[in-house]
Amino acid sequence: MAVQTHGAARAQSSAAGAADHSPQDIGRADFEARRGALSPAITRYFAETPYEGPRLAVDLSLVAEAYAELRSGLGAAEIFYAMKANPHPRVMARLRDAGAGFDVASRGEIARCLALGVAPERMSFGNTIKREADIAFAQASGVRLFAFDAEEELAKIARAAPGASVFCRLLVEKSDADWPLSRKFGCAPEMAERLCLRAQEMGLRPIGLAFHVGSQMRDPEGWREVVERAAQVWRRLALRGLPFELLNIGGGFPAKYADGALPMRSYAAAVTAMLRDALGEARPRIIAEPGRGLVADAGAIQSEVLLVSRKSDQDARRWVYLDIGKFGGLAEAEGEMIRYRVLTDRDGEPTGPCVLAGPTCDSADVLYERQPVALPLGLRAGDKVALPSAGAYTTSYASVWFNGLEPLQEVALDGDPTG
Numbered sequence: 001m002a003v004q005t006h007g008a009a010r011a012q013s014s015a016a017g018a019a020d021h022s023p024q025d026i027g028r029a030d031f032e033a034r035r036g037a038l039s040p041a042i043t044r045y046f047a048e049t050p051y052e053g054p055r056l057a058v059d060l061s062l063v064a065e066a067y068a069e070l071r072s073g074l075g076a077a078e079i080f081y082a083m084k085a086n087p088h089p090r091v092m093a094r095l096r097d098a099g100a101g102f103d104v105a106s107r108g109e110i111a112r113c114l115a116l117g118v119a120p121e122r123m124s125f126g127n128t129i130k131r132e133a134d135i136a137f138a139q140a141s142g143v144r145l146f147a148f149d150a151e152e153e154l155a156k157i158a159r160a161a162p163g164a165s166v167f168c169r170l171l172v173e174k175s176d177a178d179w180p181l182s183r184k185f186g187c188a189p190e191m192a193e194r195l196c197l198r199a200q201e202m203g204l205r206p207i208g209l210a211f212h213v214g215s216q217m218r219d220p221e222g223w224r225e226v227v228e229r230a231a232q233v234w235r236r237l238a239l240r241g242l243p244f245e246l247l248n249i250g251g252g253f254p255a256k257y258a259d260g261a262l263p264m265r266s267y268a269a270a271v272t273a274m275l276r277d278a279l280g281e282a283r284p285r286i287i288a289e290p291g292r293g294l295v296a297d298a299g300a301i302q303s304e305v306l307l308v309s310r311k312s313d314q315d316a317r318r319w320v321y322l323d324i325g326k327f328g329g330l331a332e333a334e335g336e337m338i339r340y341r342v343l344t345d346r347d348g349e350p351t352g353p354c355v356l357a358g359p360t361c362d363s364a365d366v367l368y369e370r371q372p373v374a375l376p377l378g379l380r381a382g383d384k385v386a387l388p389s390a391g392a393y394t395t396s397y398a399s400v401w402f403n404g405l406e407p408l409q410e411v412a413l414d415g416d417p418t419g
Helices: 008-016 023-034 040-048 060-074 089-098 107-115 132-141 151-160 189-201 220-239 264-279 292-298 331-336
Strands: 055-059 078-082 101-104 123-125 145-148 165-169 205-210 246-248 285-288 299-309 318-322 351-357 366-376 384-388 409-413
Touching: 023 060, 040 055, 040 299, 040 409, 055 060, 055 292, 060 078, 060 089, 060 264, 060 285, 060 292, 089 101, 089 107, 101 107, 107 123, 107 132, 123 132, 132 151, 145 151, 151 189, 165 189, 165 246, 189 205, 189 220, 205 220, 220 264, 292 299, 318 366, 331 366
Parallel strands: 055 409, 078 101, 078 285, 101 123, 123 145, 145 165, 165 205, 205 246, 246 285, 318 351
Antiparallel strands: 055 299, 299 318, 299 384, 351 366
């Protein structure tokens, strides 16, 4: 495939104008220029590898740079990678070596971390909906940090992991994130206070609170309300004799999809300032659990056009069917909430509106119809396309064998951090 990198020219431009900036600023500008673009390593891989179906290529150098950028912006906060975003062993190993901990959601994720040599104290069992046998497995493996948002969950933890450290997840009722996580997770502040006191009665160690503003939060102000609410609960429980030591701020740091995003450091700096303002003299242990923000922009999917058609002679919109759709790894296109950019070898030619759809026999396998995608008029079956910023929630969402289609394949590449 000859789809060209859209990052090299911008990176060169950034470097050319960097004479008035510090080395740190130059590195940051270069990272932001290449973030969300096809890196040279991915471009070469797609060009040189015979096409045998959809595949995700992840540039590990960009994963490492995203971690360093977020780590710099969050200051003393610890980063626990939400491995559900992309559990590829080499992605995890790169983050492990950089110093990340891991947010785990199941026995399987704990086992994968252990197999990679991750120390159990560097894991947080952040799923609030756990099988009791899995809690026991985690406890036997050395994991000591567990999330909860319900009394029944507390009872399971107390039985299976007596004396464990626990933190309560707060409900985020209103979120402007592109992929909200409201309603299903967390509990109201007054219930959180009661449950934390109940945890103490059960012999557990209630050590803090957690929240998640929703995935792909593109407005830095989206953290403010929940940070202030968490601080209020924190202070009320301190007055009742329960001094906390941990605040888990979850994830939400966005990738650069079609709708764009600010520089990652902008979000980290905004959240850090909000925490400082809300907590005052309190200096708790801060944990962040980014997933998408660390890996999405480091990966791209290569796909093939299977068919270009119209539904009638009068229809101004073409239908473009790819060999990947919602069931092949693009589940986050549901409701058109996450909008991937589409790069083609014909970019620069005249374009027209297209409905983008997947290859399966399910009528729900339509990616973008409400907001059509502008694609080249010359696009034909057999043309290759690339979907940047696809390193998160693609392979982990792909179906195993729907319609007999092979699961999405993934390769991790050792990219050039200066490329």
